Amino acid sequence: MRKPRGKALRACYGAGCGVHMSFKRLIEDFRCDNCGEFVKGDGYTNHCTKCLWSKHVDINPGDRADACGGLMKPMGTEGTVAKYFILHECVRCGAKTRNIFGKHDSVEALLNIAKNSAEGIVKREKKA
Numbered sequence: 001m002r003k004p005r006g007k008a009l010r011a012c013y014g015a016g017c018g019v020h021m022s023f024k025r026l027i028e029d030f031r032c033d034n035c036g037e038f039v040k041g042d043g044y045t046n047h048c049t050k051c052l053w054s055k056h057v058d059i060n061p062g063d064r065a066d067a068c069g070g071l072m073k074p075m076g077t078e079g080t081v082a083k084y085f086i087l088h089e090c091v092r093c094g095a096k097t098r099n100i101f102g103k104h105d106s107v108e109a110l111l112n113i114a115k116n117s118a119e120g121i122v123k124r125e126k127k128a
Contacts, residue, residue: 024062033071046099047072047086052109054099056090068093076117077101077110084110 025043032039032048039049046061047054054072059065070092079085084101101110 022060022063024060026062026064044100045102047074047088047105049102049104050106050109052086052105052113054088054097056092056095068095072097074109074113077114086110086113 026041027043028041028045030039030041031037032051032053033055034053035048035051037048037050039045046058052074054074056068056070056072057064057066068090070090072088072090072095074086075089075096076087077084078087078098079101085098086101086105088097088099089095
């Protein structure tokens with residue numbers, strides 16, 4: 001993979017997705033609309049580091065072009081020890097995204113999301 005130039009990066013979301021999105025690094029601090037935590041942004045921060053909720057504001061990462069503005073609930077996790085992802089779903093429009101778990105993110109919150117997701121799978125299997 002070539003080294004990116006300038007501030008706009010190209011990234012692929014999902015294994016073999018073939019869908020490339022431009023990434024716009026934007027350093028923003030914000031207060032979480034879910035838990036009220038103040039989050040110091042680093043240009044890659046797109047969710048609360050405490051509760052891991054996000055906000056549906058981007059079409060492409062960092063562009064702030066989506067008018068939805070709904071809260072993005074962390075619904076599950078995926079990945080390995082090397083890299084974890086948080087799976088978000090917009091509570092307003094249902095859009096789904098996958099975001100990298102950051103070094104400043106709450107491990108306790110990630111474990112709670114994984115536990116709740118697994119419990120939901122078990123409940124669905126028992127009903128079937």
